[in-house]
Amino acid sequence: MTATDGILLTPADLAGNGVHGDDPDVHGKFGVFGGRYVPEALIPALDEVAAEYEKARNDVAFLREFDHLLRTYAGRPTTLTEVPRFSEQAGGARIVLKREDLTHTGAHKINNVLGQALLTKRLGKNRVIAETGAGQHGVATATAAALMGLECVIYMGAVDCERQALNVARMKLLGATVVPVTNGSQTLKDAINEAFRDWVANVDRTHYLFGTIAGPHPFPEIVRDFARIIGVEARRQMLELTGRLPDAVAAAVGGGSNAIGIFHAFIEDQDVQLHGYEAGGRGVETGEHALTLTEGSIGVLHGSRTYVLQDDEGQTIESHSISAGLDYPGVGPEHAWLKDTGRATYHGITDAEAMDAFALLARTEGIIPAIESSHALAGALKLGRELGPEATILVNLSGRGDKDMGTAMKYFNL
Amino acid sequence: MTTLQTVFAKAKADDRAALIGYLPAGFPTKDGAIAAATAMVEAGCDVIEIGLPYSDPLMDGPTIQDAVHRSLTNGTRIADVLRTVEGVAKTGAATLVMTYWNPIDRYGAERFARDLAGAGGVGTITPDLTPEESGTWREASAAAGIDTVFLVAPSSPESRIKAVAECCTGFVYAASLMGVTGARESVGEAAEGLVERTRTQTKLPVCVGLGVGTGKQAAEVARYADGVIVGSAFIRRLLDAPDEASGLASVRELGAELAAGVRG
Numbered sequence: 001m002t003a004t005d006g007i008l009l010t011p012a013d014l015a016g017n018g019v020h021g022d023d024p025d026v027h028g029k030f031g032v033f034g035g036r037y038v039p040e041a042l043i044p045a046l047d048e049v050a051a052e053y054e055k056a057r058n059d060v061a062f063l064r065e066f067d068h069l070l071r072t073y074a075g076r077p078t079t080l081t082e083v084p085r086f087s088e089q090a091g092g093a094r095i096v097l098k099r100e101d102l103t104h105t106g107a108h109k110i111n112n113v114l115g116q117a118l119l120t121k122r123l124g125k126n127r128v129i130a131e132t133g134a135g136q137h138g139v140a141t142a143t144a145a146a147l148m149g150l151e152c153v154i155y156m157g158a159v160d161c162e163r164q165a166l167n168v169a170r171m172k173l174l175g176a177t178v179v180p181v182t183n184g185s186q187t188l189k190d191a192i193n194e195a196f197r198d199w200v201a202n203v204d205r206t207h208y209l210f211g212t213i214a215g216p217h218p219f220p221e222i223v224r225d226f227a228r229i230i231g232v233e234a235r236r237q238m239l240e241l242t243g244r245l246p247d248a249v250a251a252a253v254g255g256g257s258n259a260i261g262i263f264h265a266f267i268e269d270q271d272v273q274l275h276g277y278e279a280g281g282r283g284v285e286t287g288e289h290a291l292t293l294t295e296g297s298i299g300v301l302h303g304s305r306t307y308v309l310q311d312d313e314g315q316t317i318e319s320h321s322i323s324a325g326l327d328y329p330g331v332g333p334e335h336a337w338l339k340d341t342g343r344a345t346y347h348g349i350t351d352a353e354a355m356d357a358f359a360l361l362a363r364t365e366g367i368i369p370a371i372e373s374s375h376a377l378a379g380a381l382k383l384g385r386e387l388g389p390e391a392t393i394l395v396n397l398s399g400r401g402d403k404d405m406g407t408a409m410k411y412f413n414l
Numbered sequence: 415m416t417t418l419q420t421v422f423a424k425a426k427a428d429d430r431a432a433l434i435g436y437l438p439a440g441f442p443t444k445d446g447a448i449a450a451a452t453a454m455v456e457a458g459c460d461v462i463e464i465g466l467p468y469s470d471p472l473m474d475g476p477t478i479q480d481a482v483h484r485s486l487t488n489g490t491r492i493a494d495v496l497r498t499v500e501g502v503a504k505t506g507a508a509t510l511v512m513t514y515w516n517p518i519d520r521y522g523a524e525r526f527a528r529d530l531a532g533a534g535g536v537g538t539i540t541p542d543l544t545p546e547e548s549g550t551w552r553e554a555s556a557a558a559g560i561d562t563v564f565l566v567a568p569s570s571p572e573s574r575i576k577a578v579a580e581c582c583t584g585f586v587y588a589a590s591l592m593g594v595t596g597a598r599e600s601v602g603e604a605a606e607g608l609v610e611r612t613r614t615q616t617k618l619p620v621c622v623g624l625g626v627g628t629g630k631q632a633a634e635v636a637r638y639a640d641g642v643i644v645g646s647a648f649i650r651r652l653l654d655a656p657d658e659a660s661g662l663a664s665v666r667e668l669g670a671e672l673a674a675g676v677r678g
Contacts, residue, residue, distance in 0.1 A: 027546050035547055036544050036546065036547065037516075037543065037544065038544070039472075039542055039589075040541075040544065040564070040566055040567050040570060040578060040589075041565075041567030041568070043574060044570065044571060183476075183479055184469065184483075189470065190470075193470055196473075197472060197593075200592055200593060201592055203569065203592060297520075299519060299520055300516040302470070302472070303542070308516075312520070313491060313492050314468075314516040314518075314519060314521065315469045315517070316469040316470050
């Protein structure tokens with residue numbers, strides 16, 4: 001018996017095997033993507049986070065503490081659920097959901113925040129700040145901060161505050177200060193700008209608890225590793241359930257954390273297709289979408305080289321999606337790398353397609369998914385028809401739809 | 415064309431610090447920016463930094479964000495930035511462009527360096543380009559004969575100051591405090607120490623920016639730095655003015671106060 005027997009995540013589980021390109025290089029590069037494009041003032045803080053994380057990920061005591069929280073607080077491992085009635089609409093392919101919606105706070109975001117909140121304590125800091133789009137990362141951060149006695153400030157675009165009022169109330173109830181951001185497009189990208197401004201001024205006692213796998217090195221790596229449990233569990237569970245690996249894994253992609261969380265454990269399984277579904281919004285032809293990987297170009301946003309929605313002079317183009325969590329004009333650099341190497345394939349799903357899948361899962365299986373996750377469900381329906389009835393598709397049901405009822409009431413006239 | 419080297423040599427001969435003013439292109443209008451920068455030069459600015467407006471200015475405080483937003487709303491493009499540089503360089507001030515990295519990345523590093531030099535610009539300040547990512551830009555700038563200025567901060571350890579200073583030509587930009595741009599009650603306490611630490615790593619001039627907005631503050635910084643950088647305070651004057659003429663008068667007044675300040 002080894003020191004890490006019996007825990008959900010071993011050091012190898014946490015970070016993968018470090019195959020080429022799998023781990024970023026010393027400058028945080030995935031191929032040409034990633035890196036650090038930030039004010040020099042933040043470099044020491046990023047170095048400090050990277051060094052502390054490097055120690056933590058190899059520290060069995062840290063892994064045990066993280067493991068304990070994942071089991072006893074987040075509710076891991078999450079189950080797999082087969083959805084045969086839903087699958088009938090997918091050409092009969094066998095669709096299996098990874099139920100991150102069943103975690104505490106209702107979305108996969110809890111995995112990352114628990115890991116980073118523990119890291120905050122190791123860094124000797126007592127304040128966390130975070131950006132949030134749909135409010136899920138904000139709620140998760142406020143939750144972890146309450147649990148660990150950390151001061152918490154959440155930056156949220158004013159437009160998002162309005163469309164996710166329930167989550168604003170949740171964050172406040174959890175003791176966080178929610179700051180509505182009124183500049184720019186008043187959505188996630190502007191909340192990130194504002195959080196960086198806070199961080200540079202308060203870096204001595206503050207950890208920026210980044211919510212997705214974007215941003216400067218080491219955030220893409222850290223957030224991925226803490227989300228990686230999704231795929232590590234799902235891979236084992238699929239082998240138990242079906243006796244083999246799935247033919248494809250499907251996930252929604254905004255910043256990309258839930259997708260990388262489920263993809264990463266399968267990257268070396270070359271026979272397993274990886275499919276990411278971005279928000280097609282009102283349709284690619286309208287220009288109102290968040291199709292960063294499928295329609296964007298390579299640039300720098302929020303400290304990282306990646307695919308970006310930008311005009312011909314490098315100005316960020318505002319994205320659109322019915323789902324606040326996917327409404328972001330950038331994407332994590334590791335997805336950019338997976339796209340360019342061909343290991344993963346990315347597609348667009350329109351608002352309408354996502355809402356159809358949202359309603360279909362509710363009616364056929366009694367599960368109300370987050371609208372973000374509904375993009376992956378809509379993708380799986382298409383993919384199933386392509387791959388045929390023999391195929392098995394694993395879908396990351398990254399969150400539940402309670403927070404989306406306001407949008408659903410309006411959309412469906414409920 | 416006046417180079418940065420000429421500016422600092424002249425300031426040194428006068429036993430004073432250089433005065434560096436910042437203004438985004440396209441603010442308050444495309445022509446208004448040239449007029450305001452010209453007024454800054456006439457009032458005593460030795461160097462002008464023309465800001466290239468960017469949609470996501472994560473190092474800037476509310477005043478510059480506001481100005482940049484207005485500039486982008488006015489439809490400012492890179493061609494307008496270059497035209498502004500051309501107009502300001504004609505006044506005889508050394509003219510730089512201050513920009514986040516992505517617009518240059520998208521425009522093409524070689525093309526931007528060449529076009530900036532062609533417009534009479536003498537260099538750039540790139541606040542989010544770290545030494546690790548700066549190779550392409552430094553090569554392009556060297557080829558076009560323009561200077562590259564990068565920032566050090568109070569949090570920078572000696573190793574980072576060294577790495578940043580090695581990438582700089584022209585001068586090193588020392589951020590006076592940990593925070594975003596914007597005028598403040600007092601200049602950061604860390605500024606003087608940072609300038610001293612920077613001087614142990616480089617012979618280049620060291621200029622201080624962030625939070626400087628009055629003649630008194632300029633005088634205080636001029637005691638230990640080679641240059642004093644003022645941005646938000648000029649913009650504030652333009653934002654608060656009821657019309658363009660009074661805005662220019664107000665900018666002149668501040669410029670004169672600061673110019674007296676850097677002369678001690």
